[in-house]
Amino acid sequence: MKTTFAPWTEGERPEVVTECSPDGTVTVSLQCTADGLFVRRMVQRSGAARVMQAARFGTRAEFHRWCAADAARFNYPLLSDKVTRHGDDLFDMLAHAAHSG
Numbered sequence: 001m002k003t004t005f006a007p008w009t010e011g012e013r014p015e016v017v018t019e020c021s022p023d024g025t026v027t028v029s030l031q032c033t034a035d036g037l038f039v040r041r042m043v044q045r046s047g048a049a050r051v052m053q054a055a056r057f058g059t060r061a062e063f064h065r066w067c068a069a070d071a072a073r074f075n076y077p078l079l080s081d082k083v084t085r086h087g088d089d090l091f092d093m094l095a096h097a098a099h100s101g
Helices: 060-069 077-100
Strands: 016-020 026-033 036-044 050-057
Touching: 016 077, 026 077, 036 060, 036 077, 050 060, 060 077
Parallel strands: none
Antiparallel strands: 016 026, 026 036, 036 050
């Protein structure tokens, strides 16, 4: 049986920030939760199944350690920078929400 994989997308959800590599191989979605930052990373292997990872980071330092260990940092440096920047922005939003109310 022949299998064809369609590009995976998060869909139109305004509370989710999604970044994708130029070739569509790696997709990273970030979302604020009550417990911190939820990150979902999907890799579409050529001719194989998708690999999905999900993690929740309670602190900015944990998130930065994960970003520094991700192989995409070397293969897709612009994607890695965007993900780190969006994560920092979301942690800033979480801190602002905690202080304001």
